[in-house]
Amino acid sequence: MNKALHSHKVAAAKPVDWRKKMSDNVAYGLLVYTGLQIFVTLHTIQGNSTSIMPVFVLVVLVAAIIPLFRNFERRWEQLSDEDAHNIAYKAAYRRDQAKVWALAALLPFVISGGFKLLSAAF
Secondary structure, eight states, rough: OOOOHHHHHOOOOOOOOHHHHHHHHHHHHHHHHHHHHHHHHHHHTTOOOSSSSSHHHHHHHHHHHHHHHHHHHHHHHHHHHHHHHHHHHHHHHHHHHHHHHHHHHHHHHHHHHHHHHHHHHH
């Protein structure tokens, strides 16, 4: 028999660190939000204006969302080392993870739609 197959030791599962996982989700969520916000905003204003104002608004929208995303991360940073690895936090982590990704994916479209409605109304 092949010794390599029998001598292979199963690596111990690395404990989950909810703080790091949430920090990663927030970072990637901000990247997705920013990319979508740029795409949606530029698509919305394409050909409508030659001013710098839409770019300024885009920067403000991206900067304004950072504190909201940071609140998710801050809650998880406050966990003790013991709690950070406690599996009992899995459901709360999944809820916050879903909120981060829902905001990242949907908020650019909601904001752009709101601006379209406002510009159509005035």
